[in-house]
Amino acid sequence: MNDPTAPLGPLELLWRAVSEGDEYAAVEVLDDALADGWGEEALLLDVIAPVQERVGADWAADRMTVAQEHAATAVNERAMAALAHHRQQAPPGPPRRGRVTVTCVDGEWHAFPARLVAETLRLRGWQVDFLGAQTPTQHLIAHLHHTEADAVLLSGSIPTHLPTAHAAITACQAIGVPVMAGGRAFGPDGRHARALGADHWAADARGAAAALEAGLPLPSTAAVRQAVDDLPHLTDQEYTLVRQTRSQLIKQTLVHLETRFPAVRAYTDTQRERTAEDLAHIVDFLATALYLDDAGLFTDFMTWTADILEVRKVPARSLVAGLALLADQLHDFPRALAMIRQGTAALNDRTARPVPDPGTHA
Known part of the structure; x- marks a missing residue:
């Protein structure tokens, strides 16, 4: 049984700040948690991420209006950014592992999950190009030519963007860059990612980091696939x-x-x-x-x-x-x-x- 007199943890405190739209209180919660010994990855994935899930659940249950949900998300995003800025003042992290691009499917404006992945990978020592929401495929490919990324992590939350995701996956693979897919759009078990020919699927940020550390196989560039090749x-x-x-x-x-x-x-x-x-x-x-x-x-x-x-x-x-x-x-x-x-x-x-x-x- 919960003790009502026990002090609230960072999860409960961040939820309170986010639901009240208090950006400064949200940042203070994370600062205090860091001072108390919390690691940045734990704050990202065990505090900030669950709070955002609750924001979505409260909107679905009609306990938040659309405007309140947007405001809460904005505060949570600012809290995550403040955590990243804190890192710039800290001693250097582990050596660089490689360079990856994290981006959302064209048309996908839910960038929060992709940003969580990007920040987690930076903590793990990767150089990350975070392209944000709604990245047109042609601009993604131009970026890959310029940066020579080791992999693309493609995020999607809304299933109606999966045909567009398919085009992005095949375009990246055609220039020799493997694609890891993630997000609710690809199914709880990643079945849509597999159907669309992605090189890997990750259920969450920790899974994505582990897969990158294990190494993704390079795709074959012998021929450009058409949609019907994967989906007859x-x-x-x-x-x-x-x-x-x-x-x-x-x-x-x-x-x-x-x-x-x-x-x-x-x-x-x-x-x-x-x-x-x-x-x-x-x-x-x-x-x-x-x-x-x-x-x-x-x-x-x-x-x-x-x-x-x-x-x-x-x-x-x-x-x-x-x-x-x-x-x-x-x-x-x-x-x-x-x-x-x-x-x-x-x-x-x-x-x-x-x-x-x-x-x-x-």
């Missing part, structure tokens, strides 16, 4: 056609919703905009599932979306209606129809449940 199911063109007709699919589904459900006609402009955004996410995840031929990616997104909607007091049954209308437009796409049926079944089978309480993280 793409020959059916379903992914390509869904992507090409994305705007039409969203527009027509919204029109049919208004026709079949008169209540939708009374939506405000804001409600219509939110509905269109939800439909866009559904189409994007369906397209990505088609790209990878992984129905689970689509069903997981649908049930997650249902959880989020219900926490916000929005009936999740509206998702089933949207899927039915989308299926009507994709009647000539057997893989897409099968995935929509599985998504519908998952929604019908699920029971209303709250987003898990993140309290155990603090």
Whole structure:
């Protein structure tokens, strides 16, 4: 049983500072922890990282607004930067191991996980070029030509960017640079990283560091791979056609919703905009599932979306209606129809449940 009179540890104190948007208190927490003997890597991965996970969980549970989540993330990022600046004043670390590039997939704006990896690798003695969020593939390749990096660590949090990640992986490998993938987008077990031909996958920063220290094999540059070489199911063109007709699919589904459900006609402009955004996410995840031929990616997104909607007091049954209308437009796409049926079944089978309480993280 926890002792309420016991002093709070750095994890609890940082959470308090971050959730209150107090940058100075957050930096002070880390300074005090360093003075108490905490190592920088432990602060990065056992304090800062769990606090950020709790920020995301509180947003999902509707305990934080989008603005509050952004503010909390910004404070946590500043705390991580302050920790890095502290290192510049310390004695030199271990000798350099090599040079690596850490970057996010083009379109991926969740840079926090990649920054954690970059700072961890610097602590381990690597020279790190951190390119941040949304790095276009052509600029990544130009950077690699200029720096002759030993490896690229590619971070992705949102699965809809996986086709873009695939292009980045093959482009890096074509010039002889191995790629390690990481982040939630690549699946909890790295299965999407393997499907896209990445040279390695790491579940977290410590795993990435260990893999680099063990050495990544150099990729073959004998031939440039095409997407279909890794994913032969793409020959059916379903992914390509869904992507090409994305705007039409969203527009027509919204029109049919208004026709079949008169209540939708009374939506405000804001409600219509939110509905269109939800439909866009559904189409994007369906397209990505088609790209990878992984129905689970689509069903997981649908049930997650249902959880989020219900926490916000929005009936999740509206998702089933949207899927039915989308299926009507994709009647000539057997893989897409099968995935929509599985998504519908998952929604019908699920029971209303709250987003898990993140309290155990603090």
